[in-house]
Amino acid sequence: MIKLDEQQLNELQKDLDAVRDEVLADLGERDARYIRKIVRLHRALEVGGRVMMPFGFIPPVFVAATATLGVAKILENMEIGHNVMHGQYDWMNDPTLNSQTYEWDTVCTSESWRRTHNYEHHTYTNIIGKDRDYGYAVLRLSDEEPWKPWHTLQFINYILLSVFFQWGVGLHELETEKLRRREISWREKVPFLKDFFRKGGRQAFKDYIFFPLLTLPVAPIVLAGNVGANLIRNLWASTVIFCGHFTQDAETFTERECEGESKGHWYLRQLTGSSNFTGGRWLHILSGHLSYQIEHHVFPDLPAHRYPEISERVQEICRKHGIHYNTGSFMSQYKTVLQRVLRYSLPERRSANPVNV
Secondary structure, eight states: OOOOOHHHHHHHHHHHHHHHHHHHHHOSHHHHHHHHHHHHHHHHHHHHHHHHGGGTTSHHHHHHHHHHHHHHHHIIIIIIIIHHHTTTTGGGOOGGGOTTTOOOSSSSOHHHHIIIIIIIIHHSTTBTTTOTTSSTTTOOOSTTSOOOGGGGGHHHHHHHHHHTHHHHHHTGGGOHHHHHTTSSOGGGGHHHHHHHHHHHHHHHHIIIIIHHHHTGGGHHHHHHHHHHHHHHHHHHHHHHHHHHHOSTTOOOBOTGGGTTOOHHHHHHHHHHSOOBOBOOHHHHHHTTTTTBHHHHHHSTTSOGGGHHHHHHHHHHHHHHHTOOOOOOBHHHHHHHHHHHHHHTTSOGGGTTSOOOO
16 A cells, blocks of 8 residues: 555545535535436336236247346346445435334345445455455455465355345354354344344345246246346345455555555545546446546545546545545456455465456
């Protein structure tokens, strides 16, 4: 990580705080209209997908229904649920868009997400041993984590994590690595497991039993469509999140480096530990604007649709302080994610040379 002295860190904090204050002062009807429009779009897509699904015995209709429902789930998880639960729209005083009461359409409970993501990940971003989102306890992505023989097969784990992403995120708070090391007991996790099975059971019942039974003569088709929609959402959400955190240029940090850090140092860590990717307007919307992961890590509680307009300011601040602003095309960033996963599947003595894919 680039080294800045205390005066430079204070200046960095002042520059970024000014951007944040400007956006906060400007929040209003434009932002409320935007999120309500996205909510209406999500509802229309979900209804449209579910209405078309029983006619899925016609192949083009099946594809359209599955894709429509998949996009609805992506919008709800990424642009609505994730951003609402960060408190980006709490100022609206709308109970349906409140960070503490919103429950999203995925296996992970909102309460668990706020603990593991909003607090743990955004506080300790990319600090090895503190940020459990970095590799999700199944991927080795840094030399700070000792290599073990099972890491050789971690690309298989990467594929499985992507396919079953909502279940992996839902079980994240189980802290399996601490259970393996016997730092915590299964008994301590009983309350979490009860919540997980309650929420996961509801989600599975809704998509895999309730809606198929409503259309009993074509239930297998509806079941297959719902499985496909969830798979689309899982693959897309995991890819977007990996591109924001696991690219080759996304830096990692040790606990010692971050002891007693100031707000300016926290800002610097967010800037250098994150990755953006470029694309069109709908790519940004469908990613929940996590295509601007740098801006999100710096300003997690600002409405995400504002990130494109403040990105130039953030880049100017990075240039001023000599900080690398990690961005590139979606495919180029994703390629480096795959390179990183493969690179750190090898022992330390061989991981110095990136693997080309």
